[in-house]
Amino acid sequence: MxxxxxxxxxxxxxxxxxxxxxxxxxxxxxxxxxxxxxxxxxxxxxxxxxxxxxxxxxxxxxxxxxxxxxxxxxxxxxxxxxxxxxxxxxxxxxxxxxxxxxxxxxxxxxxxxxxxxxxxxxxxxxxxxxxxLGVPALTAHRALTVAEDGPRRLRPGALTGKVVLAAGGAGAVGHAVIQLARWAGATVISTVSGPEKARLATAAGAHHVVNYREGDPAAAIRAIAPDGVDIIAEVALGANLELDLAVLRFRGTIATYANDGGKPVDLDVRRNMVMNTRLQFLVLYTAGPRVLAAAVEDVAAAVADGALPVGEEHGxxxxxxxxxxxxxxxxxxxxxxxxxxxxxxxx
Structure with a gap:
């Protein structure tokens, strides 16, 4: 330089x-x-x-x-x-x-x-x-485009018929997951830890919000998605894996971008084999140039559509x-x- x-x-x-x-x-x-x-x-x-x-x-x-x-x-x-x-x-x-x-x-x-x-x-x-935008939005895009059945790109209608679970929807990445998934046509569920974060996830556009600290969150999610969740964007895999597997559909995807709390991941291999679970770990640095270029293009299109606003009123x-x-x-x-x-x- x-x-x-x-x-x-x-x-x-x-x-x-x-x-x-x-x-x-x-x-x-x-x-x-x-x-x-x-x-x-x-x-x-x-x-x-x-x-x-x-x-x-x-x-x-x-x-x-x-x-x-x-x-x-x-x-x-x-x-x-x-x-x-x-x-x-x-x-x-x-x-x-x-x-x-x-x-x-x-x-x-x-x-x-x-x-x-x-x-x-x-x-x-x-x-x-x-x-x-940047890291949160591009990470959210990656999480939503790694499922075996696709889609590989996001646009309005790309996730129609899919159910997306945004773990920690009040966080920056969870917020972007909600907004991008809704823009792409998914039914969006978010898990949160309390009423204030529930308000934020709802403001971001989540159709359903479940407090994972109350009652039976797996039953609540299954009531919304009886056939299971297609894609889970996960921020705390060690803490949430049991809940994720309880609500994931067969051949569903858990895309994890963090392990908040640092709890070790205890993986039941046979259970995941039977479910044909896809566990996708992701970080932008090593995602590759083609993946990043596609994510940038799709996120830019979502911004142009007004799908990624920020501020308290937008969650x-x-x-x-x-x-x-x-x-x-x-x-x-x-x-x-x-x-x-x-x-x-x-x-």
Whole structure:
């Protein structure tokens, strides 16, 4: 990456793994995009669990002496490198995987990313919605497109006749699962831990909400889906596997993107053989370029259709912090904040 000398921008960095206190606000030279890259004036940066884990050094190698965190964000392209259409300057975009394999993410006034990681943001979608896409929406897309019987792509009608269970529908990924599944025509059930999260999952668009801490949640789900659930997007496999298997149809799919709580997974192999269960583990980093490209295209179409709004009224409260309080934003996420944690980078 080349630098434009003489112009300083604010950025949050860390040089060592550790707690939120390792994050530091500094001045850095304005970066210039190289071939195939664009520079984005970041308006809003989105914070994900993966960003917090990378900073803490949990399952993520620190490959650079200095890192600007955060994969997701939204803003406006203000410069392009060689090989990129000059007409993209001035384009509003959402960013995904900005820091994947790179030292600089979106926790800065400017971010340089490969051009295909800056996706046009429709006029009807604000920067908050754009910054909330990225990891959550692409993960949700992956979870909904790995079943043996398909579909491999999402569009209106693609999941018609299917039943989707979004575990933890009040979380950022669960929220996106609900919205994308409903947009694609599925009957959507969400499991939650209490009435406030039930309200959020309902606002996101879930047709049915089941409190897994009350009564018999498996019976409640089976009453809604007597033939079983087709796809389960799972956030806590160790804790929820027994419930998942109790409601999954034969040849159904459990797509797991996290194991919140860290409970070990005790797998009854014979039971799953008899059910022909598909257990799909997923993470975006290794999903492959074709899968990511398809997900980006479908998510962009859903955004254009107005299917992925954010905010309290849409089931995803926004928790905002200024750039100089990025450490507090990380603390909020580590503390179990409900909703989407955003950093206001620039006006």
């Amino acid at each position: 080349r630098n434009s000398e003489g112009v300083a921008v604010k950025a949050v960095i860390y040089r060592d793994n550790g707690g939120p206190e390792v994050l530091e606000l500094v001045d850095r030279e304005l970066p210039s995009p190289g071939p195939g890259e664009v520079r984005v004036r970041v308006a809003v940066s989105g914070v994900n669990p993966a960003d917090v884990q990378a900073r803490a050094g949990l399952g993520h190698a620190r490959n650079f002496p200095e890192i600007i965190p955060h994969h997701d964000g939204a803003g406006t392209i203000d410069a392009v490198g060689d090989g990129v259409d000059r007409g993209r300057v001035g384009q509003r975009v959402w960013l995904f995987m900005a820091a994947a394999g790179r030292p600089a993410g979106t926790a800065a006034e400017c971010a340089v990313v490969p051009a295909d990681r800056a996706v046009p943001l429709p006029d009807g979608a604000g920067f908050d919605a754009g910054a909330a 995803l409260p926004l928790l905002r912090f200024p750039l100089d309080r990025t450490a507090d934003a990380h603390r909020a996420l580590e503390g179990g904040a409900v909703g989407k944690v955003l950093i206001d980078v620039s006006a």
